[in-house]
Amino acid sequence: MKNGYKIKEKLRKGVFGIEYLAEKDDELYTLKKIKMKLKQAETEQCKNIINILSKINNEYLIKYYEAFMENDNFNIVMEYGGDMNLKAFIKYYKHNIELIDEDIIINIILQICEGLKEIHNNKIIYSNLTPDNIFIDKNNKIKIGDFGISKISTILNKYTKTKVGKDNYAAPEILKGTEYNNKVDIYSLGCIIYELFTLNEYYIDKKLDNDDCKINTKKYNPKFQELIDLLLKKDYHERPNIEEVIDYINKNINYIIAEINIKEKDINKDIRIINTFEEYIRSKKLNMKKDKIDEFGNEKEIKDNCKIKINNSYINFNYFYKFKEKGKYIIKYIFTNNITKTNHMFRECESLTNIDLSNFNSQNVISMSSMFSWCESLTNINLSNLNTQNVKNMSWMFYGCKSLINIDLSNFNTQNVKYMNKMFCGCNSLENINLSNFNTQNVMNMSWMFCRCNSLTNIDLSNFNTQNVTDMSNMFFWCSSLTYIDLSNFNTQYVIYMSWMFCECELLKNIDLSKFNTQNVINMREMFSGCKSLTNLNISNFNTQNVYYMKKMFSGCKALIHINLSNFNTLNVCDMSGMFRECESLKNIDLSNFNTQTVTDMNEMFYGCKSLTKINLSNFKTQNVKYMSWIFYGCYSLKIESVFTKDKRILEKFK
Numbered sequence: 001m002k003n004g005y006k007i008k009e010k011l012r013k014g015v016f017g018i019e020y021l022a023e024k025d026d027e028l029y030t031l032k033k034i035k036m037k038l039k040q041a042e043t044e045q046c047k048n049i050i051n052i053l054s055k056i057n058n059e060y061l062i063k064y065y066e067a068f069m070e071n072d073n074f075n076i077v078m079e080y081g082g083d084m085n086l087k088a089f090i091k092y093y094k095h096n097i098e099l100i101d102e103d104i105i106i107n108i109i110l111q112i113c114e115g116l117k118e119i120h121n122n123k124i125i126y127s128n129l130t131p132d133n134i135f136i137d138k139n140n141k142i143k144i145g146d147f148g149i150s151k152i153s154t155i156l157n158k159y160t161k162t163k164v165g166k167d168n169y170a171a172p173e174i175l176k177g178t179e180y181n182n183k184v185d186i187y188s189l190g191c192i193i194y195e196l197f198t199l200n201e202y203y204i205d206k207k208l209d210n211d212d213c214k215i216n217t218k219k220y221n222p223k224f225q226e227l228i229d230l231l232l233k234k235d236y237h238e239r240p241n242i243e244e245v246i247d248y249i250n251k252n253i254n255y256i257i258a259e260i261n262i263k264e265k266d267i268n269k270d271i272r273i274i275n276t277f278e279e280y281i282r283s284k285k286l287n288m289k290k291d292k293i294d295e296f297g298n299e300k301e302i303k304d305n306c307k308i309k310i311n312n313s314y315i316n317f318n319y320f321y322k323f324k325e326k327g328k329y330i331i332k333y334i335f336t337n338n339i340t341k342t343n344h345m346f347r348e349c350e351s352l353t354n355i356d357l358s359n360f361n362s363q364n365v366i367s368m369s370s371m372f373s374w375c376e377s378l379t380n381i382n383l384s385n386l387n388t389q390n391v392k393n394m395s396w397m398f399y400g401c402k403s404l405i406n407i408d409l410s411n412f413n414t415q416n417v418k419y420m421n422k423m424f425c426g427c428n429s430l431e432n433i434n435l436s437n438f439n440t441q442n443v444m445n446m447s448w449m450f451c452r453c454n455s456l457t458n459i460d461l462s463n464f465n466t467q468n469v470t471d472m473s474n475m476f477f478w479c480s481s482l483t484y485i486d487l488s489n490f491n492t493q494y495v496i497y498m499s500w501m502f503c504e505c506e507l508l509k510n511i512d513l514s515k516f517n518t519q520n521v522i523n524m525r526e527m528f529s530g531c532k533s534l535t536n537l538n539i540s541n542f543n544t545q546n547v548y549y550m551k552k553m554f555s556g557c558k559a560l561i562h563i564n565l566s567n568f569n570t571l572n573v574c575d576m577s578g579m580f581r582e583c584e585s586l587k588n589i590d591l592s593n594f595n596t597q598t599v600t601d602m603n604e605m606f607y608g609c610k611s612l613t614k615i616n617l618s619n620f621k622t623q624n625v626k627y628m629s630w631i632f633y634g635c636y637s638l639k640i641e642s643v644f645t646k647d648k649r650i651l652e653k654f655k
Contacts, residue, residue: 060115190231
């Protein structure tokens with residue numbers, strides 16, 4: 001054949017001719033043969049049109065290559081779109097009596113819209129948009145074919161009686177023979193969308209008055225019925241343009257937008273987007289496999305339908321997506337089904353700079369653990385409309401977000417959250433956190449919550465309701481810039497663990513714990529250890545009657561001069577080893593009513609207290625103490641007569 005094409009087989013009969021599968025240089029093409037005699041001028045006109053169309057490159061449009069005459073046949077060479085078109089795709093579901101999943105439909109619709117947008121931007125009216133002309137592969141990637149026919153139809157119409165466009169998908173203005181514009185394609189799109197949701201042709205259903213031509217709004221988002229009604233308006237002036245259709249869909253589906261700026265040349269370690277999607281797809285496959293068995297007992301092919309759009313191009317997610325080049329990327333993650341877990345969703349996205357969650361419908365999300373952990377470039381997070389009323393797990397949520405400066409959680413509804421451990425741990429640049437209306441009444445675990453927030457200077461916890469918290473260990477560990485914490489109404493009546501809670505808060509000068517209810521606390525190990533600037537600690541009503549561990553509780557508080565422990569009830573304390581170790585400025589400790597009758601370990605309790613001159617241990621009950629080695633070691637200012645005690649073992653150790 002002319003131009004080196006070899007015909008392999010007949011594909012289908014089209015509007016103006018027959019389509020064949022052709023081969024050239026080991027590549028497959030679709031070759032459309034239009035049998036008719038054309039004048040030289042008409043042939044050149046058609047060739048010029050194909051030449052113009054060949055310059056359009058869009059991933060959702062069948063590519064045109066060339067056109068030539070041979071034996072009274074006008075031949076058009078196009079990209080081979082595959083064997084499956086959208087009509088056959090819909091027919092497959094209808095044959096199996098199964099509606100198409102909403103996420104698959106949205107995936108297809110948005111691709112058609114992007115292709116149609118390119119067509120309209122090139123001043124082309126399709127006027128023949130039908131499911132027959134839309135090709136789809138096994139990954140649900142679509143391509144629109146035959147969009148150039150309308151351009152040459154005026155030339156070819158006098159040679160054929162075939163009307164361009166099928167009545168079933170044609171707009172009213174085409175059927176009436178009146179003047180029309182590209183809004184006819186919008187009407188055809190409405191017919192196709194209706195068919196995807198119902199598996200029936202709109203034209204036929206309308207004739208039969210089938211359920212008033214409505215989609216199943218119990219299964220599908222009702223907003224799509226509104227969209228269909230809008231696209232099928234009889235008056236084309238009332239129909240939206242293609243950009244408005246895309247905007248409408250985007251506003252009514254669940255999505256997240258993230259901005260990523262990749263600077264490094266080596267991207268191998270860069271983005272692990274996204275564990276969640278892999279888990280989402282894998283779990284979906286497992287659920288589907290139960291029902292997807294064919295008549296021979298074999299599993300039917302299951303498609304991955306997660307939707308990701310990167311820089312205006314849609315991709316299908318199969319494995320971790322890794323970027324090949326440096327630069328800025330706008331990524332849109334589309335969720336059409338309610339997801340229950342967003343664990344690790346953006347974990348280690350080191351180049352993520354901004355994320356918008358305002359359109360993310362997460363009302364059924366249960367777990368958000370590690371959702372943004374190690375997003376080292378993230379500076380801003382919009383959580384204003386993030387519905388998390390059913391979230392239970394927020395552990396590690398912002399862990400390691402080194403560049404995060406501010407998070408507004410004032411209306412962040414988390415009333416059912418149980419786990420917040422390591423939630424803001426390692427947010428080195430975080431200066432302020434507004435938790436004023438952060439409802440966490442069911443929180444159980446806050447361990448390591450603000451650990452290593454080195455720039456955090458103030459936290460308002462005045463109405464931070466945590467009445468069911470059991471674990472606060474390491475909560476403010478290493479907040480080296482923190483100078484003051486108001487815990488006056490911080491309800492923690494069920495707290496059990498406070499170990500390392502304020503450890504290494506080097507600038508913390510004052511802590512008022514007078515109303516800090518900790519009646520069930522068991523562990524206070526190293527609670528204030530390393531608070532070098534702490535000069536005064538009021539724990540007069542700090543109820544810790546069930547405390548078991550106080551090991552190194554005030555160790556390293558070098559500026560601490562006085563501690564009032566007169567009503568510090570610790571009658572069940574077992575371990576006090578190193579409790580005041582290296583409190584170099586401590587001059588006086590009144591332990592007269594410091595009930596420690598169950599204490600067994602006092603090793604190194606006052607080790608290195610260089611300035612300590614007097615200790616009143618007169619009613620300091622230590623009858624069960626077993627370990628007292630190094631108890632006053634390094635207390636150079638302490639004289640034996642200044643130690644008031646009847647317990648000879650203490651004096652023996654002191655000697």
